[in-house]
Structure formats: structure tokens, C-alpha cells
Amino acid sequence: xxxxxxxxxxxxxxxxxxxxxxxxxxxxxxxxxxxxxxxxxxxxxxxxxxxxxxxxxxxxxxxxxxxxxxxxxxxxxxxxxxxxxxxxxxxxxxxxxxxxxxxxxxxxxxxxxxxxxxxxxxxxxxxxxxxxxxxxxxxxxxxxxxxxxxxxxxxxxxxxxxxxxxxxxxxxxxxxxxxxxxxxxxxxxxxxxxxxxxxxxxxxxxxxxxxxxxxxxxxxxxxxxxxxxxxxxxxxxxxxxxxxxxxxxxxxxxxxxxxxxxxxxxxxxxxxxxxxxxxxxxxxxxxxxxxxxxxxxxxxxxxxxxxxxxxxxxxxxxxxxxxxxxxxxxxxxxxxxxxxxxxxxxxxx
Amino acid sequence: xxxxxxxxxxxxxxxxxxxxxxxxxxxxxxxxxxxxxxxxxxxxxxxxxxxxxxxxxxxxxxxxxxxxxxxxxxxxxxxxxxxxxxxxxxxxxxxxxxxxxxxxxxxxxxxxxxxxxxxxxxxxxxxxxxxxxxxxxxxxxxxxxxxxxxxxxxxxxxxxxxxxxxxxxxxxxxxxxxxxxxxxxxxxxxxxxxxxxxxxxxxxxxxxxxxxxxxxxxxxxxxxxxxxxxxxxxxxxxxxxxxxxxxxxxxxxxxxxxxxxxxxxxxxxxxxxxxxxxxxxxxxxxxxxxxxxxxxxxxxxxxxxxxxxxxxxxxxxxxxxxxxxxxxxxxxxxxxxxxxxxxxxxxxx
Numbered sequence: 001x002x003x004x005x006x007x008x009x010x011x012x013x014x015x016x017x018x019x020x021x022x023x024x025x026x027x028x029x030x031x032x033x034x035x036x037x038x039x040x041x042x043x044x045x046x047x048x049x050x051x052x053x054x055x056x057x058x059x060x061x062x063x064x065x066x067x068x069x070x071x072x073x074x075x076x077x078x079x080x081x082x083x084x085x086x087x088x089x090x091x092x093x094x095x096x097x098x099x100x101x102x103x104x105x106x107x108x109x110x111x112x113x114x115x116x117x118x119x120x121x122x123x124x125x126x127x128x129x130x131x132x133x134x135x136x137x138x139x140x141x142x143x144x145x146x147x148x149x150x151x152x153x154x155x156x157x158x159x160x161x162x163x164x165x166x167x168x169x170x171x172x173x174x175x176x177x178x179x180x181x182x183x184x185x186x187x188x189x190x191x192x193x194x195x196x197x198x199x200x201x202x203x204x205x206x207x208x209x210x211x212x213x214x215x216x217x218x219x220x221x222x223x224x225x226x227x228x229x230x231x232x233x234x235x236x237x238x239x240x241x242x243x244x245x246x247x248x249x250x251x252x253x254x255x256x257x258x259x260x261x262x263x264x265x266x267x268x269x270x271x272x273x274x275x276x277x278x279x280x281x282x283x284x285x286x287x288x289x290x291x292x293x294x295x296x297x298x299x300x301x302x303x304x305x306x307x308x309x310x311x312x313x314x315x316x317x318x319x320x321x322x323x324x325x326x327x328x329x330x331x332x333x334x335x336x337x338x339x340x341x342x343x344x345x346x347x348x349x
Numbered sequence: 350x351x352x353x354x355x356x357x358x359x360x361x362x363x364x365x366x367x368x369x370x371x372x373x374x375x376x377x378x379x380x381x382x383x384x385x386x387x388x389x390x391x392x393x394x395x396x397x398x399x400x401x402x403x404x405x406x407x408x409x410x411x412x413x414x415x416x417x418x419x420x421x422x423x424x425x426x427x428x429x430x431x432x433x434x435x436x437x438x439x440x441x442x443x444x445x446x447x448x449x450x451x452x453x454x455x456x457x458x459x460x461x462x463x464x465x466x467x468x469x470x471x472x473x474x475x476x477x478x479x480x481x482x483x484x485x486x487x488x489x490x491x492x493x494x495x496x497x498x499x500x501x502x503x504x505x506x507x508x509x510x511x512x513x514x515x516x517x518x519x520x521x522x523x524x525x526x527x528x529x530x531x532x533x534x535x536x537x538x539x540x541x542x543x544x545x546x547x548x549x550x551x552x553x554x555x556x557x558x559x560x561x562x563x564x565x566x567x568x569x570x571x572x573x574x575x576x577x578x579x580x581x582x583x584x585x586x587x588x589x590x591x592x593x594x595x596x597x598x599x600x601x602x603x604x605x606x607x608x609x610x611x612x613x614x615x616x617x618x619x620x621x622x623x624x625x626x627x628x629x630x631x632x633x634x635x636x637x638x639x640x641x642x643x644x645x646x647x648x649x650x651x652x653x654x655x656x657x658x659x660x661x662x663x664x665x666x667x668x669x670x671x672x673x674x675x676x677x678x679x680x681x682x683x684x685x686x687x688x689x690x691x692x693x694x695x696x697x698x
Binding site (some may be wrong): 015034087090092145274 | 381383389405413418419422423426428432441442443445452456459460462463465490495500529604607620622624638
């Protein structure tokens with residue numbers, strides 16, 4: 001078990017923080033990547049109740065800030081969270097596509113475990129909405145294996161569509177059944193959003209106005225309200241293109257406990273990597289590396305999947321939430337879609 | 350002192366590994382970013398004499414592979430160094446502009462020190478030559494503070510020109526004297542290249558053919574052979590746009606010593622960060638964060654600058670080599686340029 005605890009956390013609001021003039025094509029940035037970093041970092045430090053000067057190192061996770069916001073070399077910008085307190089502190093950006101901020105946390109944790117840092121600030125940030133759809137599509141495709149995928153016209157929805165087809169075919173689901181399962185996942189995500197004041201699609205959002213809180217409602221949408229993006233994935237199978245940031249403060253558990261405040265010890269983590277190109281992956285119906293990562297995390301924590309009370313599962317596309325749920329062992333292989341459809345996963349489980 | 354040692358290392362050749370058809374503008378990649386990663390990783394493992402399966406984690410340093418080669422999410426590509434041996438191993442990309450690969454090494458070292466890894470593979474890679482000059486200029490400008498610099502037309506040579514002017518003005522050097530000092534740095538770099546079979550500009554290169562092994566030779570070039578890029582920096586003050594990669598294998602020193610092979614223990618490291626935008630930096634004639642990083646590294650190693658026998662100094666621009674030499678304490682403040690001019694730093698010092 002790690003000896004590292006979370007003592008502060010902060011999420012910004014998530015949304016599309018730009019104004020685009022359709023006639024002039026002018027894009028006004030309403031909340032920049034710099035502002036998002038500062039807000040998340042300051043919020044996390046305030047939540048921890050520590051001074052910036054107590055931070056020994058900064059890790060920033062971000063997928064593709066140069067393509068999305070022309071800002072490579074992102075980590076030093078986190079010094080602006082508190083220039084007097086953080087100047088000269090080591091700042092590292094970590095990148096692993098969707099897992100960029102998780103990996104930033106892992107590397108910060110290693111530094112604390114190594115004794116190099118007592119206390120670290122970890123910030124995850126994405127500013128995706130400055131680009132148009134074509135630009136976003138290109139940026140995301142750069143996180144595929146470019147030579148064999150992006151360069152050939154493969155898109156990110158297209159990649160996950162390959163998993164959706166693989167899952168459907170391997171477990172012998174009909175197209176209609178698959179669509180129902182995927183819609184059940186989307187509906188749960190929208191319901192969770194309604195209760196989250198920071199969500200991109202919360203109260204008053206299009207999903208709220210359209211009443212997309214059930215699989216039936218999503219399946220009942222007319223074609224133009226839920227068009228096919230990359231068959232079999234439709235619009236509502238694809239996560240939003242969001243701007244937002246989150247911050248964490250971690251420290252050694254023994255120091256954390258002395259503070260007399262809530263301590264969340266990181267019980268276990270697991271990081272694994274699958275080969276990039278999907279044409280070299282053994283199959284397209286399970287996340288084999290994800291299963292191995294979950295095994296490692298559970299082993300470190302000394303628990304099993306059945307001990308889990310709450311899970312946050314990566315939902316970039318509905319099919320991925322299904323695959324991740326199975327990788328975590330929360331559903332049997334091939335059964336997560338049915339479990340979502342049966343309403344097995346709710347906030348109050 | 351860290352308890353981590355280098356047991357294997359490999360550099361690829363460095364150069365411009367593309368063929369560009371001036372008429373059709375077609376660019377043929379003669380050695381891809383994937384090939385560079387594989388070559389560096391395989392070379393480092395072979396040099397260490399270990400199997401890939403003995404590696405517990407992979408860290409990849411790269412500045413801007415999405416802008417340069419359309420490949421974000423770079424780290425998993427390192428599994429292809431040995432897909433059977435490395436599959437599922439955690440792979441993290443670190444990015445800190447010019448320091449990306451150093452920071453990858455630091456984070457790998459933290460993971461070894463933490464006990465998370467016994468042995469780590471670290472790969473640094475850049476593939477810069479697929480783009481045209483305009484594209485390279487944009488990619489590098491994204492490593493400036495975009496909002497206040499890149500977006501306003503500031504280039505990377507322009508940023509370092511600000512340091513050159515700051516150094517000249519603070520230490521009251523004439524333009525001619527500054528030019529001499531910068532040329533002395535460039536000449537030393539070219540001389541070192543001649544003896545390095547992997548160098549981009551080695552034997553037979555334009556620098557060799559033009560005989561640029563002395564400051565006098567560089568200063569004597571006609572204007573068109575050494576044009577002003579960003580005053581006072583000329584063409585030969587700017588490093589090449591190179592493709593290449595390097596790999597290291599690190600492990601715990603106690604394990605390294607048991608192997609009965611050469612062991613290079615990492616005696617000390619220091620990582621610090623300066624605020625990004627140059628308009629908030631206290632001055633433009635010294636690298637204050639660099640001095641602090643050197644102080645930390647020397648303290649950890651328990652040595653002083655005078656104990657150093659060999660130094661590799663970042664030479665993206667000649668002025669930066671001067672500033673780094675002073676930050677390391679190898680020259681007194683304001684004296685590195687004169688020291689280079691006096692021939693104080695040679696391979697045989």
C-alpha cells in the first residue's frame with residue numbers, strides 16, 4: 001500500500017468556455033488554459049489549507065495542449081498558481097492521452113514515496129474548445145497510432161466504434177441490443193450530470209431539456225438529434241468536448257494524519273500500457289491492459305472488486321465505460337452492458 | 350545521494366532524416382519517430398545486457414511530437430522496442446520543452462527510488478524535420494508562453510535573442526565582443542561534432558566544409574552564409590533542427606553493483622522551474638532557476654563546481670550555452686563568454 005494521501009482537491013466547472021462568432025469565425029477565449037490551471041491549483045491548495053511554499057513539486061497532466069491551445073511546455077505555467085510560493089519548484093508535465101492526469105498523479109506519488117517530495121500539487125487540465133470540429137478531430141487522432149490510424153483517416157470515434165463492433169460480435173449481441181446498452185450508459189451519465197453543479201451537461205443543458213435520463217428517451221430521439229458518428233456509435237455515445245481542470249494536493253500519510261483533518265489515503269494504484277495500434281491488439285472486446293491495471297491496484301489495496309463502494313469510470317465513449325466496468329471486475333465479461341441496462345449501477349448502489 | 354545507477358545507454362545518429370521534394374513538396378520520412386524510439390530503446394537494453402522483460406516501467410521524453418510528427422500519446426509506442434517483453438509495462442511521457450528527456454529520467458529515477466520499479470527504460474526522442482521552417486517555428490513558439498509571446502509573433506530565436514541582449518547590456522559588452530564570444534561557443538560545438546560520429550554536423554558537414562572550427566572563421570563568413578536570425582543571434586548561433594533519440598537503462602545501485610559490469614551512479618540531480626513568460630522574469634542576463642538546480646545537484650552529490658571533469662551544456666542557442674555554463678558555476682557570472690573565447694573549455698580540459 002502506498003503511504004501517500006490526498007489532503008486537498010478542487011474541480012473547476014466543466015464546459016465550453018469560448019464564444020465563437022459564426023460570421024467572422026472569431027474565437028474569444030472566456031476561460032483560458034492558464035486560468036483553468038490557476039483556478040484548480042488555488043482551489044486545491046485552499047482545500048488542503050496549506051501555503052504554496054509548502055509544495056515541493058508540481059505535476060501537470062494534459063493531453064495535447066499544443067494542438068488545442070498552442071501551449072506546449074505547460075507545466076511551468078502552474079507556477080502562476082502562486083508565483084511567490086511556487087517559483088523554482090520542479091514542474092513536470094505528464095501525457096498519456098486520456099490518462100494524462102492519472103499518470104501525473106502516479107508520478108507525483110512516486111516522488112512522494114521516494115522521499116524527493118513531502119507534498120506535491122497535481123493539476124489536470126484540458127482546453128479543447130478553441131478549435132473547430134475538424135481541429136478537435138485531428139488533435140484527438142494524434143493520440144491514435146498516427147502512422148497506421150490517424151494518417152489513414154481513422155478518427156477517435158472510429159477507434160471506439162471498432163471496440164463497439166468487437167464487443168457486439170464477440171458476445172453475439174444484436175445491433176438493437178447494443179444500441180440499448182449504450183443508451184443506458186449515456187442516460188446514466190446524463191443523470192449524474194444533472195446532480196453535478198460542475199458538469200458540462202447539467203441542469204438546463206440540452207440533455208436535460210431533451211429529457212435524456214433514460215435509455216428509452218435516447219433511443220426515441222429522431223435521427224437528426226442523435227446522428228450516427230461512427231457506426232455503431234451515435235452522437236450521444238460520444239463524450240463532450242470540454243474545457244476544465246482539477247487539482248489535488250498529496251502528501252505523506254504520516255504527515256497528513258498529524259493535521260487533524262480528513263485524510264484520503266491512496267490505497268492502491270495500477271498503471272499498465274497496451275500496444276498502441278489496434279491492429280496489433282489481440283482482440284477488440286476487452287481492455288486487457290485495463291484488467292491487469294485493476295488487478296495491480298486491487299492487490300496493492302488488498303481488496304477485491306466486490307469491496308468497491310463507488311467507482312468513476314472513463315466514459316469518453318459509452319462502449320468504453322462498458323469495457324472499463326468489465327476491466328474493473330464490477331461486471332462479468334460481456335455483461336456490463338446488460339448490467340447498465342438493468343439499472344445495476346446508480347449513485348446509491 | 351540517489352541510489353540509482355545507469356547500466357545501459359545508446360544514442361542514435363542525429364540528423365535530418367527526411368527527403369523533401371522541392372517541386373511536389375512531398376516529404377518522405379527516412380527514419381520515423383517510431384524507428385528512432387525502437388533503435389534507442391533496443392540499443393540501451395543491449396548495452397545493459399538485460400532482457401526487456403526485466404524492465405518495470407518506461408519513461409519517454411519528447412517535446413512536441415504531435416506538432417512535429419502528429420503523434421501525441423507517444424509513450425505506448427515504446428512498447429514496440431520489444432512487444433513481448435514490454436507489453437503492459439507502465440509507460441509515461443514527460444514533457445518540459447528542451448528538458449523533456451531530462452525530466453523523463455528524473456521521474457524514472459523517482460520511481461526506482463520509491464521502490465515502484467527496480468529497472469526502468471528511459472527514452473528521449475525528437476523528430477523535427479517533417480515540417481517546413483514555418484511549421485518548426487510555430488512548434489517551438491508553442492514552448493514559449495503562448496499568450497504573451499508566441500501569439501504575438503515571438504519566435505524561439507527571438508526569445509534567446511532577448512537573453513543575448515540582456516547579457517550584453519548588463520555586462521557592458523560591445524556588439525562586436527558579444528559576437529566574438531558567441532562565435533567561440535559555436536566553433537567549439539562544431540569541433541566537438543567533428544569528433545562525434547553520431548553528430549548532425551560532423552565530418553563532411555557544411556560546418557566542416559566551411560571550416561567553422563574557430564570563432565574567426567565564423568566571424569569571417571559573408572553575410573549570406575551567416576545571416577541574422579534574431580538580432581544579435583545569427584544562423585550559426587542557432588542549433589540545428591535534428592531528428593534523433595537516446596535511451597538509458599537505470600536500476601537500483603545495489604542491483605547494478607551485483608552485475609559485475611560498469612556502473613554509473615547518478616550522484617545528484619536538481620530540477621527547478623522558472624516562471625514561463627520572460628516579461629515576469631527578474632532579469633535577462635542569468636538563469637536563476639538553473640543556478641538553483643545546479644546548487645541542488647551539487648549538494649546532493651556532495652561536490653562543488655570545481656570538481657567537475659566533464660560537462661554537457663544545453664546549446665540550443667550559443668547564448669544559452671554561456672548562461673548555462675555560468676549557472677553551473679563553471680565560469681563566474683558574466684565571464685563564460687570570455688572563457689569560451691579564451692579557449693578555456695576544450696575536450697581535454
